[in-house]
Amino acid sequence: MGLKSLIPNSIKTALKNVIPVSVIDQLEIITGERDALTPPSRMIFIGDGDFRKVGKLTIDRMKEIGNLKSTDRVLDVGSGIGRLAIPLTEYLKTPGGYDGIEIVKDGVDWCNKEVHKRFPNFNFHHLNVYNKMYNPNGTMQGHELRFPFDSTTFDYVILNSVFTHMLEPDFERYLAEISRTLKKGARGYITMFLLNEESRRLNAEGKNKYDRHLTPFTDNTMVYLQDLPESMIAFDETYARKAFEKAGLTIRDIKFGNWCGRLNTVDYQDLIFVTKK
Structure with a gap:
C-alpha cells in the first residue's frame, strides 16, 4: 500500500x-x-496520470510509430522533471545519448541529481526563458533563444506538450533552433493542438474535453484563457505547416487527438511526426 x-x-x-x-x-x-527514479509528488509539474506509466507509454509510442532508435542522440525540448528521460534510460544505447532542456529549474536540478548521476550520457540544461505560466521570472525571451548545442548534433527531437504553451514568435524561433541542431534526415515527435475545419467545428459545438472551450487570440491561434494564453494554445494547421516547412522540417504524418472531442484517436493531443530535410 x-x-x-x-x-x-x-x-x-x-x-x-x-x-x-x-x-x-x-x-x-x-x-x-515511488522509487528513486521517480520525482517526489510535490515536485511533479507536468501532465496528469501515473508518472512512470505515462512516460513509458509515450516512449513506446515513439518506438512503434515514431521511428525512435536505440542508438539515437535525442534532444528533449521541455524535458520537465524527467518523465520521458527516465524510460529512455532503459532504451538508449551507445552511441545514443540524451540532452534535455527545460525552463523550470527545479525539474532540471532534480534530473541532474538523480538521473544524470546514474546515467552520465543523460544531461539536463536549464534555460531561463520567460513563460507567463511556467517561468514568469524568466530573463530570456523565447523568440531570442539559441539552444546551447552545435548545429547538426541530434538524430531525434521530442517536444511533448511544449507548443501547447507557447506563443507564435517563440514557436517559430524554437522550430528554427530545432532544425539547426538536427542532423539531415533526423526525426521528431511533437505534440500540439491544431486548428482545422474539424477541430474548429467541434470546439464551436462545445465538444472539447474537460470543457476547455477555445476563443480566438490572434489570427493564427486560439486559447483557453485569454489572460493566461500559455495555459492552452492551439495553432491554425495551415499556419503551423508553413512554419514547419520554413524551418526545414517536413511533416510526414499527423495523428489527430481527441482534445477537441474526436473519437477513436491515439492520444489527447495531435501527434506530429517530422523529418529534417
Whole structure:
C-alpha cells in the first residue's frame, strides 16, 4: 500500500509546515509510492496520470510509430522533471545519448541529481526563458533563444506538450533552433493542438474535453484563457505547416487527438511526426 492511500495529499501539504520535505520525500520511497527514479509528488509539474506509466507509454509510442532508435542522440525540448528521460534510460544505447532542456529549474536540478548521476550520457540544461505560466521570472525571451548545442548534433527531437504553451514568435524561433541542431534526415515527435475545419467545428459545438472551450487570440491561434494564453494554445494547421516547412522540417504524418472531442484517436493531443530535410 503506497503513501497516497495512507496519507492524503491535503495532509501531506499540512505536514510540510512541521516536517522537512526531505523526510516526506523519503517516506514516499519507504512506503512504495515511488522509487528513486521517480520525482517526489510535490515536485511533479507536468501532465496528469501515473508518472512512470505515462512516460513509458509515450516512449513506446515513439518506438512503434515514431521511428525512435536505440542508438539515437535525442534532444528533449521541455524535458520537465524527467518523465520521458527516465524510460529512455532503459532504451538508449551507445552511441545514443540524451540532452534535455527545460525552463523550470527545479525539474532540471532534480534530473541532474538523480538521473544524470546514474546515467552520465543523460544531461539536463536549464534555460531561463520567460513563460507567463511556467517561468514568469524568466530573463530570456523565447523568440531570442539559441539552444546551447552545435548545429547538426541530434538524430531525434521530442517536444511533448511544449507548443501547447507557447506563443507564435517563440514557436517559430524554437522550430528554427530545432532544425539547426538536427542532423539531415533526423526525426521528431511533437505534440500540439491544431486548428482545422474539424477541430474548429467541434470546439464551436462545445465538444472539447474537460470543457476547455477555445476563443480566438490572434489570427493564427486560439486559447483557453485569454489572460493566461500559455495555459492552452492551439495553432491554425495551415499556419503551423508553413512554419514547419520554413524551418526545414517536413511533416510526414499527423495523428489527430481527441482534445477537441474526436473519437477513436491515439492520444489527447495531435501527434506530429517530422523529418529534417
